[in-house]
Amino acid sequence: MRVKVHFYGQIRQKAGVEHTDIDLAEGTVLRLAFSALAARHGEEFGRMVLEPSGRVHPNLICLVNDVPATGDEHVLKDGDGVALFSPVAGG
Amino acid sequence: MRITVNEQRLEVPDRTPLSSVRRQVKPDADVLVVNGAPVADDLSLADGDTVVLIRRGEVPSVAELEHLMAARHTPGVHARVRRACVGIAGLGGLGSAVAIALARTGVGQLVLVDFDVVEPSNLNRQQYFVDQIGRPKTEALAETLRRVNPCIEVRTHALRITAENVPLLFGRVDVLVEAFDRADQKSMLIRAVAACCPGKPVVGASGVAGHGSCGSVQVRRVGPWLYIVGDLETAAQPGTGLMAPRVGVAACMQANTVLRLLLGETEM
Numbered sequence: 001m002r003v004k005v006h007f008y009g010q011i012r013q014k015a016g017v018e019h020t021d022i023d024l025a026e027g028t029v030l031r032l033a034f035s036a037l038a039a040r041h042g043e044e045f046g047r048m049v050l051e052p053s054g055r056v057h058p059n060l061i062c063l064v065n066d067v068p069a070t071g072d073e074h075v076l077k078d079g080d081g082v083a084l085f086s087p088v089a090g091g
Numbered sequence: 092m093r094i095t096v097n098e099q100r101l102e103v104p105d106r107t108p109l110s111s112v113r114r115q116v117k118p119d120a121d122v123l124v125v126n127g128a129p130v131a132d133d134l135s136l137a138d139g140d141t142v143v144l145i146r147r148g149e150v151p152s153v154a155e156l157e158h159l160m161a162a163r164h165t166p167g168v169h170a171r172v173r174r175a176c177v178g179i180a181g182l183g184g185l186g187s188a189v190a191i192a193l194a195r196t197g198v199g200q201l202v203l204v205d206f207d208v209v210e211p212s213n214l215n216r217q218q219y220f221v222d223q224i225g226r227p228k229t230e231a232l233a234e235t236l237r238r239v240n241p242c243i244e245v246r247t248h249a250l251r252i253t254a255e256n257v258p259l260l261f262g263r264v265d266v267l268v269e270a271f272d273r274a275d276q277k278s279m280l281i282r283a284v285a286a287c288c289p290g291k292p293v294v295g296a297s298g299v300a301g302h303g304s305c306g307s308v309q310v311r312r313v314g315p316w317l318y319i320v321g322d323l324e325t326a327a328q329p330g331t332g333l334m335a336p337r338v339g340v341a342a343c344m345q346a347n348t349v350l351r352l353l354l355g356e357t358e359m
Contacts, residue, residue: 008313009297009323059278063314068285085313087277087297088326090333091185091270 001026001078005037008085014045024076030064031056031072033082048086061085092138097155098162106135113144120144153242160197160242168354169197175353176200178264180252180280182207182228184333185296186270187218188342189349190232194240196350201236201243203229204260206251216335252276254283262288266349269295270342272327281317290316294348298322299341301331308341310348310359318352318359320344 006019015037022040024033034056038046051057055072062069063083064076076082092105096116103112110133113120122145123130136142151159161169175198179186182205190201205228209219223231229247236245248260257280261267267284271277277295284293298321299308307322320341327333348359 008311008319010326013324059275061278061281061313061317063317066314067289068282083313085297085319085323087274087281087295087319088300088324089272089274090298090300090321090325090327091181091183091272091277091296091338 001028001076003033003076003078003080003082005082005084008083010088011045011048011084011086014048015041026078028076029072030062030069030074030076030082033076049084057086059086061087092136094136094138094140094142096142097144098159103136105138109134109136109142112136112142117144117146119146121147150241156240156242160240164197172197172350172353173199175266176202176264177349177353178202178204178261178267179270180204180261180267181270181272181276182217182232183213183270183272184216184335184338185299185342185345186268187228187232188339189268189270189346190236191218191239192343192346193349194236194243194245196346197240197243198349198353199243200246202246202248202261202264203232204248204250204252205229206249216333216338252280254279254286257283258287261291264291266292266294266352268345268349269293270345272333274326285316292316292318292352294318294320294345294352296320296341296345298325299338300325300327300333302334302337305337305340308337308344310344312357312359315357318348320348 002021002023004021007015012018022036034049049057049060065081094101094103096112124143126141177193177198179190182203207228209223209226209228209231211224213219219231227249229249233245233247269277269280281293284291297319311319313319
């Protein structure tokens with residue numbers, strides 16, 4: 001299945017692209033999709049989306065089809081659109 | 092001829108003296124402004140002139156303030172804004188400035204939440220005063236807002252915002268402003284609102300530090316209900332501090348985004 005991922009802010013900087021398509025096995029959960037993305041976009045990107053334990057980073061805002069993802073084990077479907085955004089400090 | 096006096100239209104004979112208008116409208120006025128400039132002597136008014144008659148030190152009544160605001164903002168806009176309720180999470184550089192902008196705009200209800208007190212280091216960008224140092228930010232800001240616009244209702248909660256109390260604090264607001272400093276708190280609030288109040292608009296901020304170009308501070312719609320103001324990248328860190336100009340620009344853009352949402356505009 002194919003999922004479209006949009007990056008915002010520093011995550012976009014680390015990814016080096018505004019968006020990308022990624023091919024995943026049917027039933028892939030978010031956490032594993034991020035592992036696949038980290039393998040493609042590098043260590044710094046990986047540290048922004050996953051904790052060392054492999055869990056999704058708690059600062060990450062992840063929308064799947066414009067709805068916040070329900071957790072690390074959220075199952076993705078073919079054609080899903082994922083938006084990733086990680087706020088930075090300051091206010 | 093037709094002139095405007097204290098935001099109200101008035102028909103008067105040609106070349107009516109200013110003193111005559113003062114006697115008719117506000118005899119105790121001691122500050123007279125014609126077409127934007129204070130005048131000391133009597134003069135003959137012309138068609139289309141705008142006159143403001145002020146009694147120095149007098150606080151206008153709530154009804155007068157409402158009328159003045161409706162005239163400035165156009166009545167239809169004012170009525171919609173007047174009915175609105177906006178929550179502000181965090182009353183630092185962003186939140187305090189957003190609150191003042193929305194109070195001046197006439198937003199009818201503001202819900203202000205912050206656990207913190209005013210510290211001397213806050214004064215470089217936050218909308219507090221030296222004589223408010225040590226006071227809870229909720230209390231200090233509410234006091235300032237009453238001086239800005241006594242017609243609005245300001246509810247305050249001096250407590251720490253958690254994912255658990257978000258529904259109670261902000262469940263009824265029309266729009267929520269995320270104005271935290273810490274990145275993890277920003278994420279927590281956005282996720283909590285999405286979980287408890289799906290679809291409720293959130294106007295957050297990210298990337299407001301430093302003194303880089305304000306042109307890079309933009310409003311981006313990250314999701315259908317989530318708007319983020321800032322350059323999304325410039326974090327507050329040693330060497331890149333939070334400063335009044337750029338934080339202020341971002342805060343006013345947050346306030347303007349709130350206003351546009353309240354008026355039904357969703358595309359930024």
